[in-house]
Amino acid sequence: MNTLPNLKDELKQEYETTAKFIENFPEGKNDYAPHEKSMKLMPLATHIVEIFAWPETMLNTDTLDFAAGDYQPTILSTKKELQQKLEEDYAKGKAALDSVSEEDLDGRWSMSMGEQVLAEWSKYGAIRHALDQITHHRAQLGVYYRLNDIPLPGSYGPSADEQGF
Secondary structure, eight states: OOOOHHHHHHHHHHHHHHHHHHTOOTTTTTTOSSSTOOOOHHHHHHHHHHHHOOOOOHHSEEEETTTTOOOOOOOOOOOOHHHHHHHHHHHHHHHHHHHGGGGGGEEEEEETTTEEEEEEEEEEHHHHHHHHHHHHHHHHHHHHHHTTTTTOOOOSSSSTTTTTT
């Protein structure tokens, strides 16, 4: 099965949808969270845009070890920075997918916390999981927006806001 073109198309579609969400990011609400256990708005949005570079990491490494400090979250503070990070990380993810073959997707990739393996997939499976994470966290972002009366762009069709409801 030739999955690489599908991954490239899905990454592009998720990028286009996410760009609309980031365009609506509200200045002055970086620390908003709907619950004390919830992530704050800016770190959530930053996490979403960072995921677009994950294909590059997944295709060029075999593991990500949180205990070793392999991942350090990016700290952003403005919508402009979010938009720039989205552009940069999408370009990285796209370039990574453009530079590999179908066979490269068969390798293994894992996330660990020291000796404890948290998850393990084929590289294809890891990239699919990353794409799922974009969708999942963007849905969270949509809830934050709705709770703050920020218009929601459509994700897979028009939103109520776009339809004037």
